[in-house]
Amino acid sequence: MPEGNEIHRWAERHTKAFVGKKLHVEAPGGRFADADAIDGKTLKKIHAVGKHLGYEFGPDAILHVHLGRYGDWTEGVGELPPVKGALRVRLSRKPTGRAAADEATTRHGWYSEDDGSTSLEPADVDWIELRGPSDCSLYDREQWKKLLARLGPDALNGDDPEPAFAKIARSKTPIAALLMDQSVLSGIGNIYRAELLYRARLSPFLAGKDVPRKTVEAMWNDSIPLLKAGMVDRRIVTTLPKHRPHSEGKPLKPEVHYVYRRHGKPCWVCGTKVQRQEMAGRSLYWCPTCQAE
């Protein structure tokens, strides 16, 4: 369930490990018919836009990956592991034989308690495996162009935010729905939208056109360091240190969100119960006091 930070993080890691190299591409479960078309080819470049990844083997051979809600990459060193689970595709290079495969050869995208590594540095990766994506298919240049055309600016790509500001300023749609709309802004998902709204102390229900331009700009500017930090940390931390109490009974686990998935619990700042409500099929979380209409 990755948002833009996770996507860009994978792009960075996979670039270090694989770009410029001839890759073995296979789909042992037969779940990706076009694997043969790029097997043995050199990976030219990896694109990351919003929540989309593109592994470019040629102008008309771009492996498009969208992780959707459940998709995840697994990576490892050394020999390929036995095929397990619903494996969609895997990419590998010749193992360099460097780090012998020990028990810690595989890593997942999701934050785990015991994972202290926050560095992107040594990309000691010989293979990656993809499970559960909503899309894994080969795009030609037209398909890739069309994809880009429908995506709004991505803060992690240094895009000009003006088109997004303009759309918001014209829209009657609630700001919380606009932030999730990938044609307005790309890369923001359910956690970032809830937390950006909280940090701006903005009501999720306010129509886009009624949000002051300064507030929209502030949220865009706020999103950049949060997304970048999310790439390094492998999780999304939005609470300021002074608002980051340690949860009871688990002294070492700081609370990292203001409102996301905290419904029914007291707001860290004012003590009001955090609310939850469906909006466009997704759970929206907010503090009715700090984010009053």
Place this chain on the structure above:
DNA sequence: GCAAAATGTCAAG
């Protein structure tokens, strides 16, 4: 052991 939930998107009606 099973149901429900989880950081998402697209297409059909």
Place this chain on the structure above:
DNA sequence: TTGACCTTTTGCA
């Protein structure tokens, strides 16, 4: 607006 789709993990029996 809804349903379909993809898979793993968590929580409750």
